[in-house]
Amino acid sequence: MVLYLAKRLLEMIPTLLGITLISFFIIHLAPGKPTDILTELNPKITPEARERLEKIYGLDKPVIVQYGLWLKRIVRLDFGESFSTDRRPVMEKIWDRKQPLLDRRLFITFMLNLLSMVIIFLVAIPIGITSATHQNTLYDRITTTGVFIGFAMPSFWLALLLMMLFGVYLDLLPISGLKSMNYDSLSVAGRIWDRLSHLILPVFVSSFGGLAGLSRYMRSNMLEVIRQDYVTVARAKGLPENEVIYRHAFRNALLPIITLLGLSVPGLIGGSVIFENIFGIPGMGQLFYMSVMTRDYTMIMGILTIGAILTLLGNLLADLGYMLADPRIRTK
Amino acid sequence: MKNGKLRNLFWKRFRQNRLAVAGGIIVVGLFLIAVLAPFLSPYSPNDIDRKHILEPPSLAHPFGTDDLGRDILSRMIYGSGISLSVGFVAVGIATAIGMVLGAVSGYYGGWPDRIIMRFIDIMLSIPTFFLILAVIAFVDPGIWSIGGLPVWLKKILQRIPFIDPSIMNIMVVIGLTSWMGVARLVRAEFLSLKEREYVLAAKALGASDLRIIFRHIMINSLAPVLVSAILGIAGAVLVESALSFLGIGVQPPAPSWGNILELGKNNIEIAWWLSVFPGLAILITVLGYNLLGEGIRDSIDPRLWETERH
Numbered sequence: 001m002v003l004y005l006a007k008r009l010l011e012m013i014p015t016l017l018g019i020t021l022i023s024f025f026i027i028h029l030a031p032g033k034p035t036d037i038l039t040e041l042n043p044k045i046t047p048e049a050r051e052r053l054e055k056i057y058g059l060d061k062p063v064i065v066q067y068g069l070w071l072k073r074i075v076r077l078d079f080g081e082s083f084s085t086d087r088r089p090v091m092e093k094i095w096d097r098k099q100p101l102l103d104r105r106l107f108i109t110f111m112l113n114l115l116s117m118v119i120i121f122l123v124a125i126p127i128g129i130t131s132a133t134h135q136n137t138l139y140d141r142i143t144t145t146g147v148f149i150g151f152a153m154p155s156f157w158l159a160l161l162l163m164m165l166f167g168v169y170l171d172l173l174p175i176s177g178l179k180s181m182n183y184d185s186l187s188v189a190g191r192i193w194d195r196l197s198h199l200i201l202p203v204f205v206s207s208f209g210g211l212a213g214l215s216r217y218m219r220s221n222m223l224e225v226i227r228q229d230y231v232t233v234a235r236a237k238g239l240p241e242n243e244v245i246y247r248h249a250f251r252n253a254l255l256p257i258i259t260l261l262g263l264s265v266p267g268l269i270g271g272s273v274i275f276e277n278i279f280g281i282p283g284m285g286q287l288f289y290m291s292v293m294t295r296d297y298t299m300i301m302g303i304l305t306i307g308a309i310l311t312l313l314g315n316l317l318a319d320l321g322y323m324l325a326d327p328r329i330r331t332k
Numbered sequence: 333m334k335n336g337k338l339r340n341l342f343w344k345r346f347r348q349n350r351l352a353v354a355g356g357i358i359v360v361g362l363f364l365i366a367v368l369a370p371f372l373s374p375y376s377p378n379d380i381d382r383k384h385i386l387e388p389p390s391l392a393h394p395f396g397t398d399d400l401g402r403d404i405l406s407r408m409i410y411g412s413g414i415s416l417s418v419g420f421v422a423v424g425i426a427t428a429i430g431m432v433l434g435a436v437s438g439y440y441g442g443w444p445d446r447i448i449m450r451f452i453d454i455m456l457s458i459p460t461f462f463l464i465l466a467v468i469a470f471v472d473p474g475i476w477s478i479g480g481l482p483v484w485l486k487k488i489l490q491r492i493p494f495i496d497p498s499i500m501n502i503m504v505v506i507g508l509t510s511w512m513g514v515a516r517l518v519r520a521e522f523l524s525l526k527e528r529e530y531v532l533a534a535k536a537l538g539a540s541d542l543r544i545i546f547r548h549i550m551i552n553s554l555a556p557v558l559v560s561a562i563l564g565i566a567g568a569v570l571v572e573s574a575l576s577f578l579g580i581g582v583q584p585p586a587p588s589w590g591n592i593l594e595l596g597k598n599n600i601e602i603a604w605w606l607s608v609f610p611g612l613a614i615l616i617t618v619l620g621y622n623l624l625g626e627g628i629r630d631s632i633d634p635r636l637w638e639t640e641r642h
Contacts, residue, residue, distance in 0.1 A: 018454035026466050152618035154570055156577050157611030160597055168601050263456075270461030274574055278597070288462060289578065292469040300466050307459045315457075 001323060008319055012312050019308040020074065023301050024067050070301075079302030084294055090302035094284060106306070108178065109276070109283035113268045115199070116207035117261065124211050125257070128218025133245055135223065143215065150212025155271065159205045159278045166201065174198050176280035202279045206271060210264055217260055221253040228252075255326055262318020266311045345631040352627020358620025366413035373406035377587045386603050396605035398595050404605065407587035408613055414588050415617065418503050418572045419565040425507025427561050430514025435545050437515065438522025445519075452512045460509055464571065467505045468580050498583040502575060506568050514560055521553035555632045562625035566618040573614050589614050 054060050061069070073080065079090035086093075094106045101107055131140040167175035174180065178198050179191075186194055225231065226249055234244045272285030280286075284303060291299035346352055365372060381401030389396045395404035437448040455463075525531060526549060534548050575581030576590025577597070584591055589610040596607030 014450060015454050015457060018450065019458055022454060022458065022463075023466070026463075027470055148619060148622065149615070151622055152566070152615050154573055154611060154614050154618075156574055157593060157607075157614065160593065160600065160607045160611065164600055164604060164607060266457065266459040270459035270463075273461050273465060274578065277578060288465065292465045292580065295469055297470075300469060304458060304462055304466055307462050308457050311457045311459060 004323065005320070008316060012316070015312065016309070020071060020305060021067070023304040023308075024070065026304075027297050027301055028063060074302075074305060079305070080298040082291075082299045083296040084291070084299070090298050093287065093299070094302065094306065103282075105282060105284045105287055108281065109269070109272050109285055110310075112199075112202060112206065112276075112281070112283065113265075113272065115203050116210065116268060117264075119203065119207040120210040120214055120264075121261070123207075124214035125218050125254070127211075127215040129222050129245065129250060129253075131215070132219045132222035132226065143219075147212045147216045150208060151216075153208065153212075155205055155209050156274050156278055158208055159201070159275055162201050162205065163278075173201055175201065178281055202275050202281060205278075206268065206275050209271070210268070213264075214257065214260065218253065218257060221256055222249065225249045225253045251325075255322070258318050258321045258325060261321075262315045265314030266307075269307050269310055342631050346627060349627045349630060351623050352631070355620045355623025355625075355627055358616060359624050362412055362416060362617055362620065365409060366416050369409045369413055373403075373409040375403040375406040377407045377410040378402065378585050379406075386599065388603075389605050395609045396603065398592065398603075398606060399599065404592065404609060407592060408589065408610055411587040411589045411592065411610070412613070412617075414499060414582055414586060415569050415572060415614075416565075418499060418506070418582075419568040419621075421503040422506035422510065422568040422572075423561050423564040425504065426511040426564060427514050427557060428511075429507070430511035431518050431550070431557065433511070434515040434518025435522055435550060438519035439526055439541070439545055439549070448515070449519075452515055455509070455512050461571075461574075463509050464505055464575070465580065467509070468501065468575070471501065471505070498581070499586065502572055502581050506571050510564065510567065510571075514557060514564075517556055517560055518550075518553055521556065522549055525549045525552055556629075559625050559629045559632075562621055562628065566621035566625070569614065569617055569621070573610075 051060070059066070077091055081087050082090055082093055095104050127143055131143045134140050163175040166173040174197055178195065180186075180194050180198075183191060183194055226245075228249075231244060231249050234248045235241075239248075269285075272283060273289050274285070275281070276283045276285035277289050284306070288300070288303045288307075290296075291303065379402060381397070384393070384397050384401045386399055387393060387397045387401075393403050393405065395408065397403055398407070433448050433452075437445045522545075531544060531548055534544050539548070572581055573588065573590035573593070576588040577593045579591070579594055581590055582588035592606060592610040596603065596610070599606055
């Protein structure tokens with residue numbers, strides 16, 4: 001088992017290298033030099049100053065050397081300085097040690113995604129199981145229709161509609177940010193509710209799409225498993241239906257789901273660009289969007305790499321979960 | 333079984349699936365709307381009318397007007413052409429790349445396979461939306477219009493109304509970041525088909541690799557590729573509208589469902605019609621393609637025919 005894990009970890013290294021190579025390549029598709037963004041805003045800049053700037057960023061060297069230098073720095077998680085006006089280190093903008101944990105961008109994005117994943121898991125699996133055990137009933141048809149609509153629903157449109165309904169017309173929930181302006185003057189209970197009420201809409205929206213996919217997948221897995229011989233045997237020996245479904249069938253139908261959860265990580269992280277932007281959440285997705293708009297190239301490279309590392313970690317966790325759940329892999 | 337008989341069986345199965353037929357009707361209807369846009373839309377999509385700004389739906393403007401007094405219905409009708417052309421071209425690019433890489437990978441195996449599979453893993457590990465945004469940020473839209481595309485493709489694209497560099501950019505970027513699924517699918521088909529006796533027979537007769545790949549194996553893996561392409565169009569329409577909604581997709585004044593929704597967000601407190609109608613159009617379009625794709629998949633899968641005969 002340790003060997004298997006070590007092998008998986010080793011396999012991640014070339015993938016990681018490839019990711020950095022692609023990130024680097026994309027940035028160099030841009031016409032001109034990254035420093036143009038800095039010099040464009042300052043028409044009075046002299047050619048000498050320009051050259052000096054290029055030297056600082058190593059842009060006077062061949063691309064391969066630049067890649068090597070960049071790689072050497074990111075191994076130490078040093079992504080350089082942001083190109084935006086504040087000039088702060090990229091890492092500090094993503095993970096600001098001076099701020100409380102709850103306000104760090106990476107933590108916010110991570111927690112939101114984790115929360116959505118837990119909700120997807122908790123809601124989709126029961127739906128999938130029950131619609132499989134009640135195949136072709138009204139309930140099954142309703143959930144199947146819901147799934148089709150869920151697949152087709154643009155998440156940002158759902159967000160807009162909910163913001164309109166709950167934020168504007170009913171005025172029940174806040175629609176922007178993670179806490180209110182008067183947060184610091186609230187009591188402890190007030191603060192907790194304030195945080196929670198800001199989370200309801202974003203978490204609902206970001207888990208909605210995944211809900212459809214996972215419950216559909218769970219349903220078809222379950223349908224397949226129920227038809228297996230060992231389930232018939234369990235029934236034949238007189239076990240109550242609940243025990244057959246939840247002890248014998250459920251566990252085996254759950255296995256492929258673990259892989260699916262791992263695979264859904266890049267989609268969730270990527271999706272955070274959309275809903276963090278809509279709901280004004282100060283996470284990594286929002287930062288990425290702002291960096292794209294200002295062509296802040298060190299920032300973009302940094303976030304691309306970190307997003308990919310998170311994805312790989314998600315896959316690794318899924319592998320681990322799979323191993324814990326499936327004795328056949330464990331004993332290998 | 334003869335070809336004609338198989339086709340009849342397919343149609344019979346397809347017609348029985350009411351949802352799939354509904355999907356097909358939606359898809360054909362959208363296509364007609366896009367093609368007939370100049371005749372269907374009551375106004376020109378870019379007619380600015382300063383006297384009728386942000387008006388709610390009325391008889392004159394069934395879906396209301398936007399912040400420049402433009403008719404939303406007309407903009408949505410023209411927007412359908414843009415959404416669909418983005419969907420088709422992006423999926424065309426993705427399918428072409430996926431088929432070539434999948435075929436090479438599955439047919440030759442060995443180190444080409446290992447390299448291509450690793451490349452797919454890498455592409456899948458970068459959050460898709462991050463990748464798309466990064467490419468859009470750094471690729472100058474001009475390169476597609478100057479010389480990035482083959483002439484014949486450019487000629488076709490120029491015939492579609494309102495194609496500007498921002499739209500070309502979106503098409504290519506979505507295409508370049510969504511081929512991985514097709515590649516895996518085609519690879520799997522090749523792995524299972526290349527050991528079949530008819531392929532071995534063709535080899536024994538001295539057929540070239542290219543001939544075997546295209547004439548014998550690719551032909552037989554087209555059905556699942558078609559299904560994934562139809563589902564891919566739905567995905568591309570969703571991505572395009574999300575990008576346009578974020579303001580980095582189709583650029584105004586070119587109309588797109590996504591960029592009308594962006595206006596909806598900016599006017600969320602006063603103009604619900606800007607948010608409701610375009611989103612509904614996206615939902616229906618994606619639903620249509622999904623239903624059609626899944627319907628075709630069910631109708632061509634012989635395993636599903638068997639189960640029903642019992």
